[in-house]
Amino acid sequence: MQLANASQEQLNQWEQSLSAEYDAIKAKGLSLDLTRGKPSAEQLSLSDALDGILQQNYITDSGVDARNYGGLEGIAEARALGEQLMGVPSSNIIAGGNSSLTLMYQLMTTAYFFGLEGADSAWQKEGEIKFLCPVPGYDRHFSICEQLGIEMVNVPMTSNGPDMDAVEALLRADSSIKGMWCVPKYSNPTGVIYSDETVKRIAALGSIAGKGFRVFWDNAYAVHDLSENPIKLLSIWDAAQAAGTQDSVIQFASTSKITHAGAGVAFVAASDKNLAGYKKVLGIQTIGADKINQLRHAKFFAVPDSLTSHMQKHADIIKPRFASVLKHLEEAFGDNDLGEWESADGGYFISFDTQEGLAKTVVALAGEAGVKLTPAGATFPYGKDPQDSNIRIAPTVPSVEQVDEAMNVFVTCVKLATVRKALSK
Ligand SMILES: Cc1ncc(COP(=O)(O)O)c(C=O)c1O
Incomplete structure (x- = not known):
């Protein structure tokens, strides 16, 4: 999808097919959430042995x-x-x-x-x-x-x-x-x-x-x-x-x-x-x-190195979720200028920038289609993103299947918002 040289007719066609796609998504009545920068239950369970580990030995070395x-x-x-x-x-x-x-x-x-x-x-x-x-x-x-x-x-x-x-x-x-x-x-x-x-x-x-x-x-x-x-x-x-x-x-x-x-x-x-x-x-x-x-x-x-091996287990759980986000972004926007993102090798987030002035619209469209995103502007002081372009994606809590479905919605919303903006010019 290359918007820069697209004719009015082409833009109209895209708008119609994306709107139809979006309506079909809405009809599914999804309830997905990419807002929460916290560990999943599966990750938390990696540390359940903390409970009872002291066996009543409370004296330090x-x-x-x-x-x-x-x-x-x-x-x-x-x-x-x-x-x-x-x-x-x-x-x-x-x-x-x-x-x-x-x-x-x-x-x-x-x-x-x-x-x-x-x-x-x-x-x-x-x-x-x-x-x-x-x-x-x-x-x-x-x-x-x-x-x-x-x-x-x-x-x-x-x-x-x-x-x-x-x-x-x-x-x-x-x-x-x-x-x-x-x-x-x-x-x-x-x-x-x-x-x-x-x-x-x-x-x-x-x-x-x-x-x-x-x-x-x-x-x-x-x-x-x-x-x-x-x-x-x-x-x-x-x-x-x-x-x-x-x-x-x-x-x-x-x-x-x-x-x-x-x-x-x-x-x-x-x-x-x-x-x-x-x-x-x-x-x-x-x-x-x-x-x-x-x-x-x-x-x-x-035990020496136990922290490293423990974090490896976290990575094994998180990686497929990050991979799903990145796959969707790459497929949808890898060859066009509809959005930019950094491919994170760790942490909890992927940061996506829409074209200027579209983050709020994308977050609203996704919300109406059942995918909750962090409010646009939240990543800036006073909640004000001067470009209205940054969206934080947090994929750790949903399952891989849910991330996949949510990202499908996300990229559709970005495309739809961008095409509508191009049409309105
Ligand atoms: C950059 C950053 N600092 C601090 C925290 C919160 O840390 P803590 O749970 O230790 O208060 C978070 C949680 O998302 C974070 O992203």
Whole structure:
């Protein structure tokens, strides 16, 4: 389907046949959902042995009774698991509760209200402040900024990560920019892995940004590879040590999409100074996280390489779903300009761009035909996609057959919306 040179008559023909196809789909009364970026029940079941794994042995290797209060930093075994995930020395890791998003929220509010380097460093003292947001990105990051009244500045994503020329230029020009969100591996939703050069340039931002600048490095998909030989993400910890900017980076990860999404362990890794600032505030909020769950996780992954083999099992479940999405996109749009997408080698999403101004229409058409898609705009700050073109596809929860059926509907909706737009010109 090449729209650029198509005659009016040809466009009319396409519109009629696509409309008929669409009506036939609607008549099926489908109820499918490509919105949920969460593990399927089959994936969750891979970790059911967590339940009962302790067999009433609650004492950690260093003699801590996991049932009792205390231990703001988490137990040593859990921090060691964090080291495996994040490649940061466990002495610079805090193992927390079940959600890294909570840790991000806590670090943001600590920096904003109380300051990570004492009260004078609180961002709120500087009045209006801003955050850089690579787009498309993760809506929950944007919600945190929005709630705190932090103005978000869009930065385009490239296939190597955020456009670093734009990032550096913005930071040089504006000292009220206090931070930047990053999902460096299998970025949500583009699936991009930041290149080595990008990681080094981000690590060095602390030396060109205004004071108090922090990169929020959300490595949610650190071990979520789908290919056998995944690209390795350069260590931002090492890069920041080399650049002398270690205070400007705060890293996050969790086992949410490794074990049980609602009952995992989350981690924050940062410099001594940042962790000290965080602990001051954290200690007011809690006496300590759930150490029993931390111990369960440490036992679950006690055997060397068990994390790798466990993630392989996730990949075996997810891969056919990703393959189905990519097959449909390739078949429908591989030889035309109706849409663009990145082929993700891991993570949870595939990001699709329609022609400009069509994402909302496609999402609405799909919804009417029984296929729920993430609302258009959700991948941008304030829910506003300036091009109205990005759609996030999350294929992990439905069965392979359901993904196949949903993608059939999706490509029909994209074609129909695009042909109608061409006709209306
Ligand atoms: C980029 C990113 N960060 C964080 C999360 C949530 O992590 P957690 O379950 O550890 O709060 C998600 C979940 O979809 C995510 O995509």
